[in-house]
Amino acid sequence: MMTLLANPIHRAWLILLAATALTWYLGESGAAGTGAIIAMLLIAFVKGRLVILDFMELRHAPRLWRILLEGWMLLVGGLILLAYWLSLK
Amino acid sequence: MLTETLPDKAHAPQAPRRLPGDLAIWFFILAELLAFAVFFSAYAFARARHVEEFNLYQQTLDLTAGAINTVLLITGSWFVALAVQAAHRDDQAAISRHLALGWLCGAGFLGIKCYEYAVKFGAGISLSTNTFYMFYISLTFFHFMHVILGMVILSVLWKQARRGVYGAHEANGLESGAAYWHMVDLLWIVLFPLVYVMR
Numbered sequence: 001m002m003t004l005l006a007n008p009i010h011r012a013w014l015i016l017l018a019a020t021a022l023t024w025y026l027g028e029s030g031a032a033g034t035g036a037i038i039a040m041l042l043i044a045f046v047k048g049r050l051v052i053l054d055f056m057e058l059r060h061a062p063r064l065w066r067i068l069l070e071g072w073m074l075l076v077g078g079l080i081l082l083a084y085w086l087s088l089k
Numbered sequence: 090m091l092t093e094t095l096p097d098k099a100h101a102p103q104a105p106r107r108l109p110g111d112l113a114i115w116f117f118i119l120a121e122l123l124a125f126a127v128f129f130s131a132y133a134f135a136r137a138r139h140v141e142e143f144n145l146y147q148q149t150l151d152l153t154a155g156a157i158n159t160v161l162l163i164t165g166s167w168f169v170a171l172a173v174q175a176a177h178r179d180d181q182a183a184i185s186r187h188l189a190l191g192w193l194c195g196a197g198f199l200g201i202k203c204y205e206y207a208v209k210f211g212a213g214i215s216l217s218t219n220t221f222y223m224f225y226i227s228l229t230f231f232h233f234m235h236v237i238l239g240m241v242i243l244s245v246l247w248k249q250a251r252r253g254v255y256g257a258h259e260a261n262g263l264e265s266g267a268a269y270w271h272m273v274d275l276l277w278i279v280l281f282p283l284v285y286v287m288r
Contacts, residue, residue: 009174013167017160024156027286032144040282047278055170055271057264061108065115072122076129076279080287083133087140 012054019047037084041077048073109173110265118272121235125276128231129283132224139220144288146221154205155285158198159277162236165194166274169243169267172250179257185250188243191270195240202233225284232276239273242266 004010023043026036052069053059059066108115136143168191175183209222216223246266249255255263 007174009167009170013163016163016167020156020159020163023159023282023286024152027152027156031286032288037287040287044279044282048275051166051271051275051278055166055274056268057109057170057173060104060106062106065108068119069122072119072126073279076126079126079130080133080283083130083137084287086134087137 008054012050016047016050019043034084034088037081041080045073045077110261110268114265114268118268121272122276125232125279128228129279132228132283135220135224142219143221146219146225147285147288150225150285151205151208152285154201155281158201159281161194161198161201162274162277165191165198166271168194169270172246173260173264173267176255176260176263177257181250181253181256184255184263185247188247188250192240192243192247195236195243198236199233199240202229202236205229228280228284232273232280235273235276239270242269 023040026040031039049070052066052073056069058069168187172184172187172191175181175187206226209226214222214226216226243266246255246263249262
């Protein structure tokens with residue numbers, strides 16, 4: 001178990017699985033509305049960051065690339081949130 | 090091998106920052122991400138104008154199939170990340186084995202997606218049924234084609250790995266292909282909650 005958690009790639013995989021189960025559960029339980037959308041965007045952001053930093057190995061890459069990919073997550077999340085806010089009007 | 094990798098790890102913070110793979114693949118990935126950003130926001134803004142329609146038809150999607158597909162892509166990505174790690178410690182057999190396992194996860198994804206399409210098309214749903222299904226079919230199919238391309242790339246990497254091309258001496262090509270495969274996973278991590286769950 002310790003050796004399993006020592007490798008950041010195994011750690012990322014386990015968190016990604018748990019986060020996916022959480023998103024599935026939110027969907028199955030019919031979660032809707034502002035709170036649910038923000039929670040799902042946060043989960044997606046955490047998952048995306050794990051893929052970017054641990055799977056793509058950008059944690060130790062030149063900072064520019066980290067900023068570009070994490071920035072993409074923020075841009076997409078921000079646009080989805082903006083569109084949701086507009087739908088409430 | 091252990092004596093070679095240990096000091097490297099201990100000095101990781103001091104090691105020079107390195108971009109895995111070729112610079113060109115990262116420009117390509119950025120272009121792909123921007124294209125999908127446009128599609129994702131097009132979906133979100135179209136939904137804002139047809140909230141009731143989107144909320145109604147979203148419920149007809151197979152949430153569990155979508156979640157299983159998320160698990161398959163995440164696991165496929167994990168296998169390919171392990172293939173890259175195997176290359177850095179020069180474990181030739183583990184490189185091709187993990188690439189093959191990653192490919193199988195991709196095949197599983199395509200199988201489940203085909204089942205989902207078969208159910209929807211069987212019910213007479215098409216691109217012109219309504220705005221929601223137009224987005225559902227086109228977004229997921231565009232991503233579907235990226236999974237196929239990712240699997241073609243993994244096949245090439247697997248063949249090369251079997252010929253002993255990759256190892257501690259050379260992992261650039263492997264890292265470039267792996268980065269593309271992780272991008273396919275990253276896109277689905279946004280697509281799944283956006284299209285299947287958020288309401």
